[in-house]
Amino acid sequence: xxxxxxxxxxxxxxxxxxxxxxxxxxxxxxxxxxxxxxxxxxxxxxxxxxxxxxxxxxxxxxxxxxxxxxxxxxxxxxxxxxxxxxxxxxxxxxxxxxxxxxxxxxxxxxxxxxxxxxxxxxxxxxxxxxxxxxxxxxxxxxxxxxxxxxxxxxxxxxxxxxxxxxxxxxxxxxxxxxxxxxxxxxxxxxxxxxxxxxxxxxxxxxxxxxxxxxxxxxxxxxxxxxxxxxxxxxxxxxxxxxxxxxxxxxxxxxxxxxxxxxxxxxxxxxxxxxxxxxxxxxxxxxxxxxxxxxxxxxxxxxxxxxxxxxxxxxxxxxxxxxxxxxxxxxxxxxxxxxxxxxxxxxxxxxxxxxxxxxxxxxxxxxxxxxxxxxxxxxxxxxxxxxxxxxxxxxxxxxxxxxxxxxxxxxxxxxxxxxxxxxxxxxxxxxxxxxxxxxxxxxxxxxxxxxxxxxxxxxxxxxxxxxxxxxxxxxxxxxxxxxxxxxxxxxxxxxxxxxxxxxxxxxxxxxxxxxxxxxxxxxxxxxxxxxxxx
Numbered sequence: 449x450x451x452x453x454x455x456x457x458x459x460x461x462x463x464x465x466x467x468x469x470x471x472x473x474x475x476x477x478x479x480x481x482x483x484x485x486x487x488x489x490x491x492x493x494x495x496x497x498x499x500x501x502x503x504x505x506x507x508x509x510x511x512x513x514x515x516x517x518x519x520x521x522x523x524x525x526x527x528x529x530x531x532x533x534x535x536x537x538x539x540x541x542x543x544x545x546x547x548x549x550x551x552x553x554x555x556x557x558x559x560x561x562x563x564x565x566x567x568x569x570x571x572x573x574x575x576x577x578x579x580x581x582x583x584x585x586x587x588x589x590x591x592x593x594x595x596x597x598x599x600x601x602x603x604x605x606x607x608x609x610x611x612x613x614x615x616x617x618x619x620x621x622x623x624x625x626x627x628x629x630x631x632x633x634x635x636x637x638x639x640x641x642x643x644x645x646x647x648x649x650x651x652x653x654x655x656x657x658x659x660x661x662x663x664x665x666x667x668x669x670x671x672x673x674x675x676x677x678x679x680x681x682x683x684x685x686x687x688x689x690x691x692x693x694x695x696x697x698x699x700x701x702x703x704x705x706x707x708x709x710x711x712x713x714x715x716x717x718x719x720x721x722x723x724x725x726x727x728x729x730x731x732x733x734x735x736x737x738x739x740x741x742x743x744x745x746x747x748x749x750x751x752x753x754x755x756x757x758x759x760x761x762x763x764x765x766x767x768x769x770x771x772x773x774x775x776x777x778x779x780x781x782x783x784x785x786x787x788x789x790x791x792x793x794x795x796x797x798x799x800x801x802x803x804x805x806x807x808x809x810x811x812x813x814x815x816x817x818x819x820x821x822x823x824x825x826x827x828x829x830x831x832x833x834x835x836x837x838x839x840x841x842x843x844x845x846x847x848x849x850x851x852x853x854x855x856x857x858x859x860x861x862x863x864x865x866x867x868x869x870x871x872x873x874x875x876x877x878x879x880x881x882x883x884x885x886x887x888x889x890x891x892x893x894x895x896x897x898x899x900x901x902x903x904x905x906x907x908x909x910x911x912x913x914x915x916x917x918x919x920x921x922x923x924x925x926x927x928x929x930x931x932x933x934x935x936x937x938x939x940x941x942x943x944x945x946x947x948x949x950x951x952x953x954x955x956x957x958x959x960x961x962x963x964x965x966x967x968x969x970x971x972x973x974x975x976x977x978x979x980x981x
Contacts, residue, residue: 453753456763458484460752462770463726465489465518465703466745467736471496472504476742478511486773487516487570489736492531492845498566501529505567514777516616518570518734523559523807525589525964529566531845534966537807540575541950542814542962544592544602551810552592552602553609558806560613564787569615569780572666572703572734574606576619576653577626579950583925586843587626588950589963594626596649600656607660614783616776619657621668621705622692623681624650628670636680636711638671646674655696663776664701665692667730669711679728680712683721688729701772703732707748708739718744719751726752727761731769803967811967815975818951819958825944826979830862832911834936835919836929837869838949850964852919852946855973866906870928875899898931908939916943917976921964924952946972 461480465487468477471494477485488508495501505517521528524539537559543552556574563571578599579591592602607617623646628637641650654665667682675691676684682704692698704725707713712721722733735748755761833853840846853865874896907916918936923929936943948964959975961968 453757456753456756456766457749459766459770460749460756462486462773463732463752463766464745464748465516465732465734465736467491467494467740469493469740471500473507473511474742476745477508480742480745481508481511481515485512485515486770486777487518487732489572489734490517490519490528490568491737491740492528492847493740495528495531498529498562501566501568509567514774514781516570516773516777516780517568518572518618519563519568520572521559521563521568522573522575522590523555525841525844525848525850527848527965528845529562530966531848534849534964534969535807536803536965536967538811538814538965538967538971539589539963540592540602540606541579541589542811542968543606544598545816545962546810546813547598547602548813549601549605551813552605553612554806555810556606556609556617557613558804560610560615564614564784569784570618570664570776571610571615572618572620573610574603574617574619574657575621576603576657577621577624578649578653579626580649581627582950582952584626584628585925586841587628588841588922590843591626592653596652600653603653604656604660607657607662611661611663614780614787616663616780617657618664618666618703619654619662620666621670622654622665622702623668623670623672623675623687624654625668625670626650636669636671636715638673641672641674643674646672651696654692654698658696658698658700662700663779664703664732665698666734667702667704667725669705669709679724682707682712682730683716683724683728685728693729701731701776702729704730704734706737707733707735708737708744719747722748723751723755723761726769727755727765731772803970807967808970811961811963811965811971812974814962815968815971816960816962817958817975818947818960825976827856827860827915827917827944827976829915830860830864831856831915831917831976832907833863833865833917833919834907834911835865835867836921836923836926836932837867838921838926838929839870849966850921850948850969852917852948852969852972855966855970856917856976859973859977864910866910868903868906868932870896870926872906873899873903873928873932896928898928898935900935903932903935904939907936911940916940917946918943919946919948921947922949923947924950944976946976948972 461484523537527535575590592599676686681687857863951960
């Protein structure tokens with residue numbers, strides 16, 4: 449191997465942030481770190497508890513002291529550090545509802561101390577999307593809200609809070625994933641706004657993040673015809689270089705959303721998408737959510753080198769990208785060195801079961817009574833809780849628990865819970881059937897007739913003579929859920945309804961938590977028991 453190719457391989461490795469399997473670094477990751485790998489991305493599969501993560505990151509740094517260790521930890525419904533329990537902090541929509549940037553910065557700082565203590569240096573957060581489309585299937589409660597100015601001030605506060613704890617922030621998904629009705633994990637969303645409309649809405653939070661000194665920005669796999677009618681933003685020079693670099697003045701690291709997501713990989717393939725992203729202006733390639741193996745990383749590194757040799761990817765562009773990654777790694781190393789082992793007042797909520805005091809206090813401030821009349825509050829006897837489970841948002845780990853039944857049972861012993869999805873309430877040959885554990889709507893079931901007999905058996909009969917609490921998530925997006933809720937409210941007008949997703953003006957919601965984290969659920973349970981102030 450020539451020295452020139454060896455140098456290209458190091459540069460290509462420097463811009464990759466692959467995932468891997470296991471709770472300790474595999475041999476290939478250790479070897480690649482010695483060969484110049486710039487970073488790794490941790491997922492829920494890599495995490496048991498903070499002590500284990502700290503040992504894992506220490507093992508990584510034994511091979512490469514300045515390696516970037518990244519994670520997708522939004523501290524809301526999307527959590528990796530607490531994927532087995534649910535986040536002990538509220539997510540963005542709850543923080544936006546409080547609308548106190550000081551609180552938002554405190555929550556982000558609290559999270560940052562915890563991540564820093566575990567050796568994590570880059571967090572793929574905050575979500576800076578303006579959730580202007582209430583039917584958005586993938587953003588929702590991950591956004592601070594639908595008002596671009598509110599989202600901008602809280603994005604900036606979150607960035608400042610996290611980075612003050614020594615962890616680099618990453619505003620996502622540029623140029624904005626909020627006004628979409630398609631999940632980019634599955635297909636290519638399109639934002640049809642004009643340049644003027646984008647400037648007044650989607651771009652405001654990213655400009656605020658840049659002004660706050662955000663160290664990285666994550667691209668969205670979106671078609672934005674106002675800037676590029678054919679190419680997803682992640683692969684578009686018009687968007688990453690002309691808009692983000694030249695117009696908005698951003699000079700930090702641009703990292704791609706998962707390059708294996710179907711919005712880009714299905715059309716371009718992993719290798720071509722990677723090369724195109726770098727050529728367009730991206731500096732780091734996130735991969736490994738679904739392709740966490742050495743063979744994939746090897747394919748991408750080789751594709752980058754071959755593209756440079758073939759003149760498809762200018763070598764100076766690759767050098768520039770690697771340099772930006774190196775500069776961010778230097779910032780994180782400097783912050784770690786400055787801490788001297790002191791990680792601030794973070795907590796280990798996901799290891800010992802305790803909730804973050806900062807997070808719980810914020811969740812309590814966010815929960816709202818949003819109907820004029822709330823029956824049966826406070827609850828004084830054991831209730832029956834019916835939780836309606838929509839199809840899973842793919843960004844949220846399938847293993848991440850949610851719901852109100854458990855914390856309410858802790859305050860009112862004897863409380864029972866049943867969880868139902870669309871399949872449970874779909875008639876089957878005219879006969880009702882017992883509930884099952886699946887949490888997906890199922891093809892065609894969202895608009896199927898309601899199996900009222902099954903619903904009565906699971907929800908109404910067990911609640912006879914007891915308070916009935918009905919928990920929904922984004923009820924406005926799921927016709928089956930709206931029908932089931934209407935049926936229960938007709939039979940039990942005294943039922944208490946708790947919305948743990950994005951509330952809509954349906955007139956059917958009594959309490960809103962603005963998220964389904966463990967902290968949100970605890971705050972709602974407390975309000976149900978103590979009653980509205």
